[in-house]
Amino acid sequence: MKPEHNTPPAVTRRDFLRAGLRGAAIAGLGGVAGLVAGRSTAEHLVWQLDPQQCTRCGLCATSCVLEQSAVKCVHTYAMCGYCELCTGYFEPDPIDLNTGAENQVCPTGAIIRKFVEDPYYEYTIDETLCIGCAKCVDGCQRFGNGSLYLQVRHDRCVNCNDCAIARVCPADAFRRVPASQPYLLKQTH
Amino acid sequence: MSRASFSQRRNPAPTAIPTNRWPASLWNQNGLRWLVFAVVIGGFLILQSAWAEQRFPPPDFQSGHVLPTTTTPSARALVWQYVDVAVLMIALALASWFALKLRSRKAMIGLSLFSLAYFGFYREGCICAIGAPQNVALALFDSTYTLPATALAFFLLPLVTALFYGRSFCAGVCPHGAIQDLVLIKPVTVPRWLEQALGIVPYAFLGLGLLFAATGSGFLICRWDPFVPIFRLSGHLTILLTGAAFLVTALFVGRPYCRFLCPYGALLKLASQVSRWRVRITPDHCTQCKLCEKACPFGAIRAPAPPPPPATELRAERNRFLILLVLLPGLILLGGWAGSKFAMAAAGINPEVNLAERHLAAQAAESLPPLSKPDQQALARAQRTESELLPAALAVRRRLGFGGWILGGLFGGFLGARLMGFSLWVRRTDWEPDAGDCVACARCFRSCPQELLRLGLTPPELPHASPAPSGEPPPG
Numbered sequence A: 001m002k003p004e005h006n007t008p009p010a011v012t013r014r015d016f017l018r019a020g021l022r023g024a025a026i027a028g029l030g031g032v033a034g035l036v037a038g039r040s041t042a043e044h045l046v047w048q049l050d051p052q053q054c055t056r057c058g059l060c061a062t063s064c065v066l067e068q069s070a071v072k073c074v075h076t077y078a079m080c081g082y083c084e085l086c087t088g089y090f091e092p093d094p095i096d097l098n099t100g101a102e103n104q105v106c107p108t109g110a111i112i113r114k115f116v117e118d119p120y121y122e123y124t125i126d127e128t129l130c131i132g133c134a135k136c137v138d139g140c141q142r143f144g145n146g147s148l149y150l151q152v153r154h155d156r157c158v159n160c161n162d163c164a165i166a167r168v169c170p171a172d173a174f175r176r177v178p179a180s181q182p183y184l185l186k187q188t189h
Numbered sequence B: 001m002s003r004a005s006f007s008q009r010r011n012p013a014p015t016a017i018p019t020n021r022w023p024a025s026l027w028n029q030n031g032l033r034w035l036v037f038a039v040v041i042g043g044f045l046i047l048q049s050a051w052a053e054q055r056f057p058p059p060d061f062q063s064g065h066v067l068p069t070t071t072t073p074s075a076r077a078l079v080w081q082y083v084d085v086a087v088l089m090i091a092l093a094l095a096s097w098f099a100l101k102l103r104s105r106k107a108m109i110g111l112s113l114f115s116l117a118y119f120g121f122y123r124e125g126c127i128c129a130i131g132a133p134q135n136v137a138l139a140l141f142d143s144t145y146t147l148p149a150t151a152l153a154f155f156l157l158p159l160v161t162a163l164f165y166g167r168s169f170c171a172g173v174c175p176h177g178a179i180q181d182l183v184l185i186k187p188v189t190v191p192r193w194l195e196q197a198l199g200i201v202p203y204a205f206l207g208l209g210l211l212f213a214a215t216g217s218g219f220l221i222c223r224w225d226p227f228v229p230i231f232r233l234s235g236h237l238t239i240l241l242t243g244a245a246f247l248v249t250a251l252f253v254g255r256p257y258c259r260f261l262c263p264y265g266a267l268l269k270l271a272s273q274v275s276r277w278r279v280r281i282t283p284d285h286c287t288q289c290k291l292c293e294k295a296c297p298f299g300a301i302r303a304p305a306p307p308p309p310p311a312t313e314l315r316a317e318r319n320r321f322l323i324l325l326v327l328l329p330g331l332i333l334l335g336g337w338a339g340s341k342f343a344m345a346a347a348g349i350n351p352e353v354n355l356a357e358r359h360l361a362a363q364a365a366e367s368l369p370p371l372s373k374p375d376q377q378a379l380a381r382a383q384r385t386e387s388e389l390l391p392a393a394l395a396v397r398r399r400l401g402f403g404g405w406i407l408g409g410l411f412g413g414f415l416g417a418r419l420m421g422f423s424l425w426v427r428r429t430d431w432e433p434d435a436g437d438c439v440a441c442a443r444c445f446r447s448c449p450q451e452l453l454r455l456g457l458t459p460p461e462l463p464h465a466s467p468a469p470s471g472e473p474p475p476g
């Protein structure tokens, strides 16, 4: 800026202009920050899907950015009828009411069926196998108590700024929720 | 209406099943099997109450069986979000210090590696400053969105730093920059005109990202980020391939994403153009030896420009400048028009508009009985009615068009200003990095013999030049 190297640089017109613009930029950023500060939260937000809105379309299994979707099936046990003929577990028209893969709705065999007492069976989800395809959810919702449903699992979800499932979910079931209450669980009434 | 359900038609107990959640898949092949199944258990259903979710009352176990609880693994604790911000602040301070004071490329490489590991592979690219302007834009225009304080911090801190110390964020903090910078092995020189032309793309991308974020249509900058899928080692094939293509390009073209796409880099470029202190190649004074000429792989080093010739010889420049000045309003209008047209055409990115468009298309193509096409179900799935949806979608379109005018106009004006800039005579006495283009990577320092002198390394036969007094403040 100054041709003479050894003299301390005087304030040139360009420096002055830059300082002015810098001041304006700081004021602008401050203004933006002030405007949004009222709408900001110290909390973090995470994605969750509302099971009441979910239409079990199956996109959760395929749209997540993770290889293994962060959405898994969860179970509100208190709502479950512990049915012997679980419509979330068995294919319609099962050949037999046993754990044979050909009888199961779940494509990965992620549901564990355990005898409790006559005639009740307990169904738990093995999350390492579940791919979040909602097939069991569909069966349970249509013909059962609706105690199986999908949730974003926060030990898996990487919390994308732009959730890849939210943008394709046909039921608009995804929304941002506070990280301190990251689940929208179904409750018994 | 068209949502008349399976149960109402075939099932003896219509009230037993909620009628509003029956998707079209009922009528595909699977549906037939369900039909048989439904008849089998239909008998049970008759006996149940009308309330769907208690068709089978939960049992009273005689054996005292204890119900398992539904697990709820928690999200990453809040304190870690604050740790991220603290790490960002420290890294920004270090990068500024490394570039301006310590002048050490080695230290900068170390910091880049750390940032790549932490913000890149450990934090998996989210949260990141590049996407943060969208969160801020959404918060500005959508009162139902609450902006996490960490996102605001990630938006502000690198920009404020750039206003004082230049693009320290790009130098050693941004994981996207780091991954491109570290794989650069054989930089080729991008011709200046091409660099100039491609250099305006980031501004267009920024405008697009902000527009679609502000209208609640989604975060395009995140959606099309080529590196985050690499950090996660997972993602959809197209975006993974795009990331790989960028990385391969980055072997030969220095930081292609930074220079020709990054929207946050565009903001940082503007900010660092007025920064208080800036990177200089030489630690003290430039001897015009030209040794640094090719040192920058990002084409940021500018040759000294002689003082302007007498005004009479600048006729052509002045005329061009004046013509552009006259054309400027036209450019702004043109930009606004193009922006709004483009935004309207791309409005389908917005889920609401998309739904409305699909609905209208399905209506237009109506020939089969209702419920036959999945597209026609979209509305029912979204649990919206037509009279709700269409005005909402129209409003979004209108906002997109309006925003397109504003941002397109800004872009047109910006373009005009850049063109006018070519006619301005900027005097430069030394070899210097361009304040905006320089990412402060600290590569060029050691090409300067003065720097080698300062470090006590023998310069390649350079006669004069006295050693610098040490401890000089960062040059301004």
Ligand code: SF4
Pocket: A049, A053, A054, A055, A056, A057, A058, A059, A060, A134, A150, A165, A168, A169, A170, A171, A172, A173, A174
């Ligand atoms: S994408 Fe939406 S509707 Fe489909 S399964 Fe997931 S939450 Fe349910």
Ligand code: SF4
Pocket: A072, A073, A105, A106, A107, A108, A109, A110, A111, A125, A129, A130, A131, A132, A133, A134, A135, A136, A137
């Ligand atoms: S059917 Fe699908 S959602 Fe249900 S447990 Fe199996 S994989 Fe998970």
Ligand code: SF4
Pocket: A047, A063, A064, A065, A066, A069, A070, A071, A152, A156, A157, A158, A159, A160, A162, A163, A164, A165, A166
């Ligand atoms: S935020 Fe990302 S990781 Fe989580 S469910 Fe959505 S797409 Fe999957």
Ligand code: SF4
Pocket: B130, B169, B170, B171, B174, B175, B176, B177, B178, B255, B257, B258, B259, B262, B263, B264, B265, B266, B268
């Ligand atoms: S230009 Fe963008 S991608 Fe490159 S280092 Fe800067 S912020 Fe990161």
